[in-house]
Amino acid sequence: MQLNKYTVGNYTPGAPYWQQLLWYFIGSPLVQSYWLPISSLKVLLLRAFGAKIGQGVRLKPGVRVKFPWRLIVGDYVWIGEDAWIDNLSLVTIEDHVCLSQGVYLCTGNHDWNHPDFQLITAPIHIQEGSWIAAKAIIGPGVTVGRAAVLTLGGVTGTSLEPMTIYAGNPAQAIKQRKL
């Protein structure tokens, strides 16, 4: 591949440049801040930049969001310390989901068979009642089924079935969840 010929295809960031700059230099540092650990203010800030966020959402310090205008979060969701939502594409987090500390959600990919290394993005959808445990990693295009669990440090590039516990890298189903 030749990175000087890189193309993003028809990708667009989805917000005017001034909004991206304002988010990068002001909004994101405030949401990430440790000195201002007030979840409700951070939710307001994310909403002001276009995120749709429900009620009862708790954001811990260090949360990094690439593009708030591509983030939908339901009710009673927790987003843990240093979680990184790298949402070039839409990330949807339904009600009662827990993203634990250090989780990384990756929506960007590249066409590795394309000589221009073309950008490919794909949304992530995390369904109701699921738990992404600490330091776990989710790749582009993944749907995490209802009430699924990805355990500590698990890595998945493929979708997870509902009510199932996954562990490892690549993550494998290890047992069923009972609620």
Place this chain on the structure above:
Amino acid sequence: MQLNKYTVGNYTPGAPYWQQLLWYFIGSPLVQSYWLPISSLKVLLLRAFGAKIGQGVRLKPGVRVKFPWRLIVGDYVWIGEDAWIDNLSLVTIEDHVCLSQGVYLCTGNHDWNHPDFQLITAPIHIQEGSWIAAKAIIGPGVTVGRAAVLTLGGVTGTSLEPMTIYAGNPAQAIKQRKL
């Protein structure tokens, strides 16, 4: 699960609220600081907040400790850059242990079969002479046996046998150590 019904069971943080705040806003940023790379001062600070730490301990910059009053460290221990000791529960690190850069020790869990997602915590015990290599991750309740090794990026949620080298996610025993 329903996160608005979340319960911590009979969990308590183990220190008065003012001490938690002082640690969060003053102590922890100083211990994590890069501009003050003086290990001995950081050890004193951790001790002032209740950690039991032996002699000859070296702390690199970026070390994050959740609750110093739940940390016991022996003699001649190294704690590497950006190591994160997330000790809701007691973390015990015996003599001559090396935690390398970016290691994550996780003591918190949730009962995923409980509709309230109840908090479960469990101590971590790292025995003498063991090495947790860079970016490795250790889960709640794990005992790392004497002189065991968890290699680069290894992830374990189960205890490790003494004198044994482990690698992968989930970590598997790959060979014996000879000292």
Place this chain on the structure above:
Amino acid sequence: MQLNKYTVGNYTPGAPYWQQLLWYFIGSPLVQSYWLPISSLKVLLLRAFGAKIGQGVRLKPGVRVKFPWRLIVGDYVWIGEDAWIDNLSLVTIEDHVCLSQGVYLCTGNHDWNHPDFQLITAPIHIQEGSWIAAKAIIGPGVTVGRAAVLTLGGVTGTSLEPMTIYAGNPAQAIKQRKL
């Protein structure tokens, strides 16, 4: 092992102490900075400290380099957000390589069978056109063959064949690349 008897063998950091200090306190924070996201300035700074860097190189915010005087980067290379080049030993990155966000390159090891836990370092060589995807980890002594890919969160301590896609921890070859 006994860490109070630790030895670095014949290892040397490769630059005078004043240069190490200047890099640690001034150079590295500037290169890592988010408030100064100007790749070309950061390239100049790395070069001023001894790195050899080609043209068309893009550095994202948060990039951490241990010793710039042990870094060789070709043309049209991308180094992603929060990538960490922990180059106690030489790291060589050839033309058209993409290191994505959060990648960790580790050149340090220890002789775990040696009672003094002696330091061992080994170079990393990433050949032309290869892609180390987000949060992947590469260990000491690894050569990444021409146009190889290590996918999201992959971990390898062994060299990767050219034109091959690897995934998992430990990383396994999963398919061939076609360009």
